[in-house]
Amino acid sequence: MDEKRPTPPSSTVKIRRTTSSNSGGGSGPIILGKYQLGHLLGRGSFAKVYHARRLDDGTNVAIKVMDKNTTVDATMERLIIREVSAMHRLNSHPNIIKLNEVMATKSKIYLVMELAPGGDxxxxxxxxxxxxxxxxxxxxxxxxxxxxxxxxxxxxxxxxxxxxxxxxxxxxxxxxxxxxxxxxxxxxxxxxxxxxxxxxxxxxxxxxxxxxxxxxxxxxxxxxxxxxxxxxxxxxxxxxxxxxxxxxxxxxxxxxxxxxxxxxxxxxxxxxxxxxxxxxxxxxxxxxxxxxxxxxxxxxxxxxxxxxGQGILEKECEKSGRLMNAFDIISMSHGLDLSGLFGGRSKKKKLRFTTSVHVGSVEEKVMKIGKEEGYRVERTKGGGIGLVQGRVVLLVEIWEMAAKLWLVEIKVVDGGQEFDETQWKVMEVGLKDIVSSWYNDDGS
Known part of the structure; x- marks a missing residue:
């Protein structure tokens, strides 16, 4: 019987995993004196996952490696913080992958996780x-x-x-x-x-x-x-x-x-x-x-x-007697700013929201706000709207997500140091009457 099988759509950060055995977790470089990398389990646009071995007891683990210099931006930072915070809350359940610890150097971020050798x-x-x-x-x-x-x-x-x-x-x-x-x-x-x-x-x-x-x-x-x-x-x-x-x-x-x-x-x-x-x-x-x-x-x-029937008994992590790492710090404070891991938090670069207002009305609203704030309004070759004032250049793009639902993005493409939070607030206040929902950085 010829059946259509599910195909994996793309998403922001996805790792293609391959089935592995419990052997081979330690033949490559050593990370921070604690883990030795083995073979590659999978890779995505923003991370690679390796089979690895813990040096002190030989435990096999999976380590997700992210390069801060080439792949970690404000969006990725938000996703990593959310993933780590969620996994910490859920670490005691037998059917949820465990996050053992988070480590970082000046150039890399390492998420050390439980190994699932059976694949997906x-x-x-x-x-x-x-x-x-x-x-x-x-x-x-x-x-x-x-x-x-x-x-x-x-x-x-x-x-x-x-x-x-x-x-x-x-x-x-x-x-x-x-x-x-x-x-x-x-x-x-x-x-x-x-x-x-x-x-x-x-x-x-x-x-x-x-x-x-x-x-x-x-x-x-x-x-x-x-x-x-x-x-x-x-x-x-x-x-x-x-x-x-x-x-x-x-x-x-x-x-x-x-x-x-x-x-x-x-x-x-x-x-x-x-x-x-x-x-x-x-x-x-x-x-x-x-x-x-x-x-x-x-x-x-x-x-x-x-x-x-019996429920799940939670086990508290015993932290006495060892140095605190990034994972321990996260566990102490909900929503903690991890800018130290990423070399400093950059200024806000974009504003996103969804709207059910017709796209023509959205464009008129944006251009009106721009003119009132002293921007020169230009049309881009791709059909977007450019707002120019001195060295500051904003790009406004609108995508149709579904019937009568649009996603609007306003981003700074030049002169970001001169476009501060006060100016973002002006945009938010001017647009609030057409916004269905803001696309917040915390994912809510």
């Missing part, structure tokens, strides 16, 4: 076509257990997909890649978010079409897509047009193959509800009879009684 579930799906019911339920139970813990700790993942679900040496699932996660204080874990992010085929429709959304409900929608992929080997929504893709989600335009059983269809249908207020939550999912059925994968048990 996307690769397994590509090899097998689809999972059996027992295998699908085995992995799905562990994914839901991890998400329950995430949401209780005030973390919404926001980029769930098989590429981000790894497998350890014992065949246990490990959720990874928290670069797009949103963090809140635990008592505010249900706070509404505004940023459009994630991978289109797996993202909930309200992330694009609604002004505010609940992170945990968005994760639940992604779980529905993942379960569909597990059982069928293809995506429920798959279109090269961003607009048609999200219209299909609103209209629930997907079809089950004949072999998908009714109980599983019911779970998926309720998770893929385009209305987040009536969508099945992760907590409600755990009470459904289909989910409660024992889940095993071959001869391996996922120990559901331990994960759900």
């Amino acid at each position: 579930l996307f690769s397994k799906l590509n090899r097998r076509g689809r999972f059996s019911y027992s295998t699908a339920r085995y992995y799905f139970h562990q994914l839901v257990s991890a998400l329950l813990f995430c949401h209780q700790k005030g973390v919404a993942h926001r980029d769930l997909k098989p590429q981000n679900l790894l497998v350890d040496g014992e065949g246990r699932l490990k959720v990874s890649d928290f670069g797009f996660s949103a963090l809140h204080d635990e008592q505010l874990s249900n706070s509404l978010l505004q940023t459009a992010c994630g991978t289109p085929a797996y993202a909930a429709p309200e992330i694009i079409y609604r002004r505010e959304y609940e992170g945990s409900k968005a994760d639940a929608f992604s779980c529905g897509v993942i379960l569909f992929v597990f059982l069928t080997g293809k995506l429920p929504f798959d279109d090269s047009s961003y607009t048609r893709l999200h219209l299909a989600k609103h209209r629930r335009e997907y079809q089950f193959p004949d072999w998908v059983q009714k109980p599983a269809r019911s779970v998926i249908n309720r998770l893929l509800d385009p209305n987040p207020s009536t969508r099945l939550s992760i907590e409600e999912l755990t009470e459904m009879s289909w989910f409660k059925r024992s889940a095993t994968k071959g001869e391996e048990s996922n120990n559901q009684q331990q994960l759900f």
